[in-house]
Structure formats: structure tokens, C-alpha cells
Amino acid sequence: MKLPAVNPTQTKSWKALENHFNAIKEVEMSTLFSEDSSRAEKFTIKWEDFYVDYSKNRITEETMQLLLDLADEVKLKEAMASYFSGDAINHTENRAVLHTALRASASSEVFVKGENVIPGINQVKEKIKDFTQRIVSGKQIGFTGKPFTDVVNIGVGGSDLGPAMVVDSLRYYKNHLNAHFISNIDGDHINETLEELNPETTLFVIVSKSFSTQETLANANTVKSWFLKTGTQQDIEKHFVAVSSNIKKVKAFGIHQDNIFAMWNWVGGRFSLWSAVGLTISLSLGFSNFEKLLLGAQKMDTHFKTEDFKSNIPVVLALLSVWYNNFFKSETEAVIAYSQYLNKLTSYLQQGIMESNGKGVDRTGKPIQYQTGTIIWGEPGTNSQHAFFQLIHQGTKLIPVDFIGFAQSLYGNQAHHDKLISNYVAQTEALLHGKKKADIIKDLEAKNVAQETIERILPFKVFKGNKPTNSIFINKLTPGSLGELLAMYEHKIFVQGIIWNIYSYDQYGVELGKQLANTILSEIKEEKTSVHDTSTSQLLAHYKSFK
Numbered sequence: 001m002k003l004p005a006v007n008p009t010q011t012k013s014w015k016a017l018e019n020h021f022n023a024i025k026e027v028e029m030s031t032l033f034s035e036d037s038s039r040a041e042k043f044t045i046k047w048e049d050f051y052v053d054y055s056k057n058r059i060t061e062e063t064m065q066l067l068l069d070l071a072d073e074v075k076l077k078e079a080m081a082s083y084f085s086g087d088a089i090n091h092t093e094n095r096a097v098l099h100t101a102l103r104a105s106a107s108s109e110v111f112v113k114g115e116n117v118i119p120g121i122n123q124v125k126e127k128i129k130d131f132t133q134r135i136v137s138g139k140q141i142g143f144t145g146k147p148f149t150d151v152v153n154i155g156v157g158g159s160d161l162g163p164a165m166v167v168d169s170l171r172y173y174k175n176h177l178n179a180h181f182i183s184n185i186d187g188d189h190i191n192e193t194l195e196e197l198n199p200e201t202t203l204f205v206i207v208s209k210s211f212s213t214q215e216t217l218a219n220a221n222t223v224k225s226w227f228l229k230t231g232t233q234q235d236i237e238k239h240f241v242a243v244s245s246n247i248k249k250v251k252a253f254g255i256h257q258d259n260i261f262a263m264w265n266w267v268g269g270r271f272s273l274w275s276a277v278g279l280t281i282s283l284s285l286g287f288s289n290f291e292k293l294l295l296g297a298q299k300m301d302t303h304f305k306t307e308d309f310k311s312n313i314p315v316v317l318a319l320l321s322v323w324y325n326n327f328f329k330s331e332t333e334a335v336i337a338y339s340q341y342l343n344k345l346t347s348y349l350q351q352g353i354m355e356s357n358g359k360g361v362d363r364t365g366k367p368i369q370y371q372t373g374t375i376i377w378g379e380p381g382t383n384s385q386h387a388f389f390q391l392i393h394q395g396t397k398l399i400p401v402d403f404i405g406f407a408q409s410l411y412g413n414q415a416h417h418d419k420l421i422s423n424y425v426a427q428t429e430a431l432l433h434g435k436k437k438a439d440i441i442k443d444l445e446a447k448n449v450a451q452e453t454i455e456r457i458l459p460f461k462v463f464k465g466n467k468p469t470n471s472i473f474i475n476k477l478t479p480g481s482l483g484e485l486l487a488m489y490e491h492k493i494f495v496q497g498i499i500w501n502i503y504s505y506d507q508y509g510v511e512l513g514k515q516l517a518n519t520i521l522s523e524i525k526e527e528k529t530s531v532h533d534t535s536t537s538q539l540l541a542h543y544k545s546f547k
């Protein structure tokens with residue numbers, strides 16, 4: 001089934017939301033809290049080990065009802081059925097979007113063009129499991145008979161960001177293998193990584209769905225040449241494996257058939273860590289942790305599929321995001337995790353969110369007249385408080401923030417954890433209430449600050465508050481809860497794409513730059529000349545003057 005194409009701005013609920021927005025845009029959240037003692041409870045979803053408090057948003061029950069009406073009017077339920085059942089909802093590439101099938105139970109059935117894809121997924125999982133066990137246990141050894149100590153993932157975009165983020169986020173659960181990630185075509189990046197490695201004990205995992213990405217192929221070739229300085233052509237088989245849906249190209253690169261882990265064209269790169277793209281995750285954390293990650297995602301899938309929209313975490317978060325993006329005209333959203341482990345979460349989400357929903361044409365092919373794709377940014381708290389929170393608190397832009405935190409620390413360092421979480425909670429409170437003139441004067445007077453000074457600095461000390469936040473509290477960072485969190489954001493992306501009437505699963509916008517880079521490269525290599533604007537020609541000439 002094709003996704004329904006409903007222009008959201010032409011729906012009844014959108015119009016009602018516009019009127020409602022005008023009525024409540026100046027309302028202070030702190031007033032809403034003081035008027036309704038059950039507000040926090042009303043706007044909190046408790047599910048499994050998640051506690052999602054979205055009461056600190058500029059919403060009323062009417063707002064939520066209108067947003068839920070919008071979800072109905074754009075036929076979200078029907079779209080979800082298509083998403084999970086394997087319809088070609090990636091219409092522009094004529095593909096299904098089935099990362100959810102990768103974590104479905106082994107006995108389920110999901111059909112793509114009449115074929116149940118689950119048995120194929122199970123087979124690859126078995127292969128990942130078997131390979132992981134052989135490498136981790138030291139049964140499979142390198143070309144000089146030594147067990148592997150290091151794994152290098154070579155890939156870019158979705159073939160790098162997901163595995164790199166998960167391995168880093170869950171490093172508490174890791175085994176003895178050290179994982180490295182080579183992604184950038186920057187030769188200094190590859191050099192720095194190779195310097196730390198011994199070819200005799202290093203396993204290379206080349207990950208590329210297309211197996212035609214310039215960066216990945218160049219990096220893989222460089223690594224291969226580096227390896228061949230010590231090993232021989234026959235030894236490659238022991239040290240190089242590949243993950244791809246382009247088996248022909250992998251073989252042409254010289255990878256042995258047994259060392260190829262298949263993936264499918266119905267897995268988008270930015271949603272692929274659940275497939276064999278997650279091989280480095282499995283190697284670094286062990287297959288059972290990889291399975292737990294998948295199981296967490298599966299639980300979130302079920303929640304998303306079956307829960308009433310009113311208490312459905314991804315749906316509610318997506319609706320709130322639309323509320324700010326399209327009515328308050330917020331330009332960006334921040335994601336602040338109060339966990340250093342989640343240091344790479346935002347870069348990962350940037351691809352998922354911005355590559356998916358950064359679209360300017362609707363599902364009928366017409367240019368869109370409203371805002372789509374949110375800009376995502378953020379760094380872990382508390383570090384970010386000392387970096388850019390100034391702008392969130394006192395700047396001119398309205399920036400909704402997702403605060404993510406864990407109730408328990410992994411090492412149980414309670415004194416630190418209490419401080420960490422007190423910052424998390426305090427920031428959401430500060431953003432909600434701000435600090436009004438009267439309170440500032442009271443504080444300053446208590447410190448005996450001169451009246452003249454108080455008057456001079458007062459305007460600069462005011463915090464307007466009324467800044468929206470979602471508090472996502474999770475019991476503990478585990479492979480399972482991380483899986484749940486990532487799937488939550490994946491479904492949020494889906495819901496927003498449906499509401500905005502766009503196709504979220506292609507990425508044609510990354511192609512043009514790639515093509516032009518090839519043309520420019522042949523010019524740098526003096527193979528060809530082309531006509532450019534004067535700025536581009538000048539830049540090229542400047543670069544070439546260093547050669």
C-alpha cells in the first residue's frame with residue numbers, strides 16, 4: 001500500500017492548532033503547573049523501565065487532543081501498518097523499510113514481495129553469533145596463530161555511526177577486544193588508527209551496504225595495502241570480513257564468500273545497526289548483549305505498534321516536536337544525555353533525523369510550504385551546561401530539549417550520580433520557571449548589593465523560563481534499554497515524516513556533492529578540466545598551489 005498523502009496544513013486539526021496556538025502561545029507553564037496539581041502525572045508515561053515526563057511543555061490537554069487528532073487525520077495508524085508489514089513505503093526507491101524485522105522474534109513472519117524475510121535474518125544472526133564466538137573465544141586466530149585483540153570497523157554514515165555509538169555507549173559491557181572505527185576519508189584519521197594496531201592480531205570489518213562508497217572503499221584499500229606489508233594475499237581471508245548487500249562487489253574486492261555477512265536493500269543505512277552492520281557491536285560486547293539490544297528495540301516496536309497514541313512514547317514525542325517546529329517555529333532541538341556513555345548519541349541521531357526528514361518536497365512531489373526536518377544537536381550534561389546552556393536559558397531562540405538520564409549509575413558511584421542527576425533535574429526546573437526580577441532583587445539584597453548595582457545588572461540576570469523539556473528517565477543503561485531508546489527515536493522520525501507528508505527513507509540530497517567531488521578529484525589529478533564558478537576555480541587553484 002502507498003502511504004496516504006495528506007497535506008497536514010489542510011487538515012481540520014492543523015487549523016484548530018493554529019487558533020489554539022494563538023490562544024496559548026504566551027501562557028506560562030509555571031501557571032499551568034500551579035493551576036493543576038495533577039499536571040505532572042497527567043503528562044507522564046511510565047512504560048517498562050522508562051519514565052517519560054513531558055509535563056514541562058507548553059501544552060494543555062487541548063493541545064494534546066488536537067495533536068492526536070492531527071495524527072488521525074494524516075492516517076498515522078494506517079501508515080504504521082504499512083511500515084511494519086513490509087509495504088514499499090520508501091516509495092522513491094521502491095523499497096520496504098524493515099529495520100523492525102531485524103529485531104522481530106525468530107518465529108514471526110514479515111513478507112517483502114511475497115517472501116518471508118525472517119528466515120534469512122535468522123540465518124545471518126546465526127552467522128554473526130558463530131563468528132563472534134570464534135573470534136572472542138580465540139578459536140579463530142590471525143595469520144601468525146595469535147588470537148585477535150583488535151577489531152576495526154571500516155564504514156561511514158550508517159555503516160559507522162550506529163556501531164560506533166553503541167560500542168561506545170555500552171563499553172561497560174565490553175569484552176577484551178578493542179574496537180576502532182575508521183570512517184573519514186581523511187588520511188590522518190586512518191594513519192592515527194593504524195599506528196595503534198598490529199596486523200597479526202587485528203580483524204577488519206568492512207561495512208558498506210552499497211559497497212561503492214568512496215570513503216569506505218578508499219579506506220579499505222589503504223588498510224589492505226598496510227596489511228599486505230606484513231601478511232600475504234592468502235592471509236586476507238583470515239583478517240577481512242565484509243557486511244554488504246552488494247555481494248558481487250565485495251567478492252571483487254577480494255573477500256571470501258564465507259566472510260560476507262549479508263544485508264538487504266530494505267534496511268536503510270541509518271537504521272542498520274540491528275543487521276550485520278552491528279557485527280562490531282557483537283564482537284565487542286558479545287553476541288548475547290547484541291541480542292539484548294535487539295530485544296530492547298523489539299519491545300519498543302511492540303509498544304509503538306500497540307499502545308494507544310495518547311500514551312505512546314514515540315507518538316507523543318513526535319507530536320510535541322511538530323508542535324514546536326511548526327507552530328512555535330523552533331529551529332532546532334537539543335538532546336542532552338546525563339551520561340558520558342551517550343557521548344556519541346547526538347551524532348548518531350543527527351543522521352537518523354536529518355537524513356530522513358530533511359526533505360522539501362511532499363509525497364505528491366510538490367514543494368512544501370511548511371517546516372520539516374528538525375535540526376538536532378547536543379552534548380552530554382553536565383559538560384554542555386558549561387558550554388552552551390547560556391543560549392538555551394537566555395538566548396532569543398526557543399529550543400526544546402530532551403533530557404535523558406539513568407536512575408542508576410553503572411559503577412554505583414552514588415555521590416557522583418546524585419550530583420549528576422541533581423543537575424539534570426535542576427536544569428529542567430530552571431528552564432521551566434526561569435528567574436523573575438523580584439527573586440533576583442531579593443537574592444541581591446540579601447547579599448547587600450548596592451541598589452544602584454542591582455538596577456544596573458537586573459535585566460541581564462533575568463531568566464524568562466517557559467522553555468520546554470522532555471525528561472526521559474530510564475532505570476539503567478543496559479543493552480536492552482539502549483535498544484529501547486534508539487527504537488524510540490526511530491519511530492519518532494517515522495511519525496514526523498508521516499505528519500509532514502514526506503518520504504523519510506531516501507537520501508537523494510547527499511548525492512550531488514558526491515558527484516561533484518568525483519569531477520573535482522579528476523581535476524586535482526589533472527585528468528580532466530571542467531568549468532566552475534570563479535569561487536570554486538579559485539579554491540581549486542589555491543589547493544593545487546600546495547602540490
Ligand SMILES: O=P(O)(O)OC[C@H]1O[C@](O)(CO)[C@@H](O)[C@@H]1O
Binds near residue numbers: 355
Ligand atoms: O553503507 P554505504 O552504502 O557505504 O553508505 C554509507 C552511508 O552513505 C549514505 O548513503 C549517505 O551518503 C548514508 O545513507 C549511508 O549510511
